[in-house]
Amino acid sequence: MSQANVVTNKHHFAHHFASASHEFETCKLGMWFFLAQELLFFSGVFVMYAVFRYFYPEMFIEAHHHLSWKLGALNTVLLITSSFTMVMGVRAAQLRKSRECFWHLTATFMFALGFMVVKGIEYSAKIHHGLVPSIWFNAPGVNETLPIFFGCYFFMTGLHGIHVLVGMGLLFWLMIRAYRNEFSTGYFTPVEMVGLYWHLVDLIWIFLFPLLYLIG
Amino acid sequence: MSDTVSNSFFESSKGWKSWLFTLDHKRIGIMYLFSIMVAFGLGGFFALLLRLELLSPAQFFLTAKQYNQVFTLHGAVMVFLFIIPSIPASLGNFFLPIQLGAKDVAFPKLNLLSWYIYIFGALFSIFSMVNGAVDTGWTFYTPYSSTTDTSVILMTLSAFILGFSSILTGVNFMATVHKLRAPGMTWFRMPLFSWGIYATAVIQVLATPVLALTLLLLVAERVIGIGIFDPSLGGDPVLFQHFFWFYSHPAVYIMILPAMAIMSELVTTFCKRNIFGYTFIAYSSISIAVISFLVWGHHMFVSGQSEFVSMLFSLLTFLVAIPSAIKVFNWITTMYQGSISLKVPFLYFLSFIFLFSIGGFTGVVLGTLSLDVHLHDTYFVVSHFHYVMMGGTVIAFLGGLHYWWPKMFGRMYNEFWARISAVLIFLGFNITFFPQFIMGAKGMPRRYYSYLLEYHPFHVASTIGSWFLGIGFIIMLVYLIHSLRFGRRSPANPWGGITLEWQTTSPPPLENFLKDPVVDNDPYDYEKVEIDESGKRCN
């Protein structure tokens, strides 16, 4: 790793904090508050899903046959693994193992990329079959409310996908900083914060998977 | 006195870049103050416009559609651009850290980002206003909002952007209260303003994301037609209302909690007495925040939701009035045997007690199922929420502004004109809105462009009252701006308050205090804390 950017254990924490530890704990608290709001944000789509599953149970059962549970399961495994590599990356940063941290972050990024690729495959298959929201819906189906399911599906997974993309951007930023040796025992706050965000993204998918792909 | 000038945060750096790239919560608070006052002016302009149109039932200068657009913009600007940020972003930003004895908020860069997001959202909304302004009402109910040809998408996206500003401010303030209190300042030694800002921040963090999602769903409904709100596709338009009010009801508590927080400050300082029932007021702020999430259906009693849930919501609505009432009783009791000083901020306190009480009572009236069937969507509702939002929040905001103006800018405003303005606003407000209770109960519907002749006198009175209000605010604008340049320089503690902000200079130095404060007393303990004639603590 670059010698010019070797970081000592002295992190210059912001002036309004009493110590680097104080800054870290405050950032962690703030990040959890932000995650709570992300949770509330996604809660709305789950309520929407629940209401329409309550209204149209058979339609939901019919609809899920159009989804590939294998791809969904693969995506679940990809995200869980990425969560694991992420937390290993945080640990490596804590232990001043910059190279290890860099590779864990890269692995996380690659798993995320894999997730998006699989998502892309799924989406293009749906579009090809005309299983898309409302006005463009063009597929045979017993239930006339089928477009609602696909509206929900695209909206929920699309919103989640945007969060994955944002996470990938953040991971890329971290990868650059890890490569430059910027993290140490005294300062690994950004890695921890992005880690927390990333786990939330994983969490949302843990619920999306059974609800969308494994109905009935 | 000369070090009050040279030490101030205004002097620490100069030039427009020092403002636009500042990380100082005080400067950010002032930038917010300026922004929300412009927003208030814009929203007020729309209000005057619509009240002018309503002077007669015949068409005056607005078509029916334009009238719909004007009241929608009045609502949207006032709610999203003015009142939600108002007290927290301006006075909260400036004073929360100082009251806690901190040097800044927890995340100063996030604070600046919040302001930029606010400005971006505001510009976005102005862009939407001139590109087919929405006519749906600020509540954007489906199915009209999913089918009308006005720029619903642009306006909802701007509200989405503004929501982020609110969320980030909430995160920042919560972290600040948890982590940046000065040594000795336990939770129960915090001023009640800080408690109020904290409770508000909790609601901002938990409720606003649901609005963000609701608006995105509305956009999705318009763009890709997912059909969740469209009955012809199997959707349910009432679902939109559930989603919308899940945020918007707690939102009204985002509006009133900081206002109540200011009241506790005013009553203690201008009665020179310890607050009665500090713990009750502190806990009532938290319980209002909690219960506020349980009552949203009272906006939907006649929407077609089940009668069972209507009854539930009605009961819970009665409950939420209790902590508010506790606060009002405690403030009034604080005045008892106090040494009352009728300065301008205290005039606003007294106005608030009167106006907010009326607003609160009428809220309970509306929360009663049987009465609401008759009163829903009438002017009674309009009057109720103006009494709480304007008679409550705006009055409290003005009270706080006049209280803290000398601290923020180091200048005193002209007391005589400030009194005139306060009286004009109080009178103007009542003349505008009291008749609306009466005509609402008599059946005058809200959001109506025209009306039966029997309501005409009420509308005339209401419009005339709006002119009093307008004049009162214009006078205020003039004397406040005048004070910035020509006002008498203010001492550190013009009112004899004992919370921490009065122990530093007016305006404060860059890092808020010349010496890091250590706290050893309750915030309003006038018996223990002694201050000399210059307002400095001497024990």
Add this chain to the structure above:
Amino acid sequence: MSNNDHFIVPVSTYLSTFLALIFLTVLTVVVAQFDFGPFNIAVALFVACIKASLVIGFFMGLHWDRGFIAAFFLSSLLAIALFFLFVFADVGFRGATEVKEKGKFGIKSPVKLIDDADRYHSTH
């Protein structure tokens, strides 16, 4: 200045959490093959909740943090639960009182109930 209060979690903890999550994912798929009738959703969500607890507790560190963060997180879950509860109190009970109204439940006023839409339109 190091974060002395932040101890280093052993790799074994993370690894076992990861393996448990993979196992539970397999379980999720397996369990979905069986029909539990109305409890299908409950079972699927139950497994998902266990997975979520593992992620939150061990990957996100809540197991060691506890305190206010846990309380706040639980409050947001509570808010979400209330959101569900009240929306379903509406959606699940729609039309419940219509049965009573059709029986003209104790109405004594002189108001004439219009229950024939055509008759209404023909006279107005």
